[in-house]
Amino acid sequence: MNSYPMTTDGAKKLRDELEQLKSVERPRIIASIAEAREHGDLKENAEYHAAREQQSFCEGRIQDIEGKLSNAQIIDVTKLSNNGKVVFGATVTIMNTETDEEITYRIVGDDEANIKNKLISVNSPIARGLIGKEIDDIAAIQTPAGVVEFEIIEVEYI
Structure with missing residues (x-):
């Protein structure tokens, strides 16, 4: 299982x-x-x-x-010490490096995912591209429009 x-x-x-x-x-x-x-x-x-x-x-x-x-x-991400690394449960603010558009997502389990509430599945392309990265890292994420680079602005364990 x-x-x-x-x-x-x-x-x-x-x-x-x-x-x-x-x-x-x-x-x-x-x-x-x-x-x-x-x-x-x-x-x-x-x-x-x-x-x-x-x-x-x-x-x-x-x-x-x-x-x-x-x-x-x-x-329970609040019990982990925040070392600035993107992990499951973290709330991550990223910035599109081309448009400077910022967006904040929380990485959650498949059943919890709800894009309207900014909750993305740990198995989504965005989350997979962010996991393991740290603040100031650039994540290149495959989107329907092609590869988009995002800079990690903030990582919160809330």
Whole structure:
């Protein structure tokens, strides 16, 4: 089994979702199935079939989350001493060397990635190009528009 790197925030979100699914969604779906059963003939009972489908999805998601959490390697970057090196969980400010445009990303696990929130997957081309580099280093990153050079301005372990 592979271990999946995950930030403490990412692990907390998954645990919260798991708790919601087990304590709220699962009982609600079971009640819906029981109620739909009382309506009689199950072959043509759309409510029953919809509830069974929800149950299947819910149970699948519970298994998925439990699997991810059991294989998670939770990394709390705030516990590491910041030596200016880009590591998993770090928040990195980079500058495009051609346009002087600055952008800040946090490097997170695959499930946590959300480009709108500036959270990039550790497996993304940008993150792979930044990991291991240090402040003032130049990272050449392959983008759809070609290779772009970024200077690392700041590395935070927050």
